[in-house]
Amino acid sequence: MADIHIDEFYRDSAIALVQLFSVFPRRINLFVEDIAGPDEPDEFGLHSPRHMACFGALLWLEEEGLLRYVDTIRQEALDQAVLTHKAFVRLNTPAPLDLTSRLDLPEPGVPGPEDPLPPSVRQDRSTWVHVLRQSIRSGRSSTLTTAMQAAFFAPIGN
Known part of the structure; x- marks a missing residue:
């Protein structure tokens, strides 16, 4: 259940x-x-x-x-x-790049070939807060659960 x-x-x-x-x-x-x-x-x-x-x-x-x-x-x-x-520190910390593929989200720090992003935008999109925002937008509770567990159970800096 x-x-x-x-x-x-x-x-x-x-x-x-x-x-x-x-x-x-x-x-x-x-x-x-x-x-x-x-x-x-x-x-x-x-x-x-x-x-x-x-x-x-x-x-x-x-x-x-x-x-x-x-x-x-x-x-x-x-x-x-x-x-x-x-x-604040946790939400500003970069999330692991492999997390977005596990969550089936667009990779936050990696631009697509048709969408090159400036370094400052790539840095902003690599944070835990961005992962949480994307997970909320996805509307899938399993994605959000995985993101929250990863964000708050991982040691700072990972």
């Missing part, structure tokens, strides 16, 4: 980290609905299990030292969230 909740955890975590990376070092409010989609609380004001799982993933990222925040906004957002040094 597939552990769908783990796939959703990887997706939510990747989206949150990419959102924070794209505005780094600015602090932002990180809304659960922007990550997991719209949610209507029930007649008792309780959020759906999907919403709460995403909120839990955000809290876990903080507990593991990947992001910081000032406070929660009910169970709807993290107030003034920012990446930690640990997450």
Whole structure:
């Protein structure tokens, strides 16, 4: 049986980290609905299990030292969230070139013959954050799961 909740955890975590990376070092409010989609609380004001799982993933990222925040906004957002040094360094680190072929993504640092890229663009496309962005865009949970596991289980510099 597939552990769908783990796939959703990887997706939510990747989206949150990419959102924070794209505005780094600015602090932002990180809304659960922007990550997991719209949610209507029930007649008792309780959020759906999907919403709460995403909120839990955000809290876990903080507990593991990947992001910081000032406070929660009910169970709807993290107030003034920012990446930690640990997450920023990891997302900026070059990913192994063979990873993109295993993920069935275009190789980030290698231009095609019809699309020569300047060195600065090739460098930007070789990072873990680019791999995560491409994995999110692919829409395949297996690709995103593999990318997240590779990004956060590999030692820095690999």
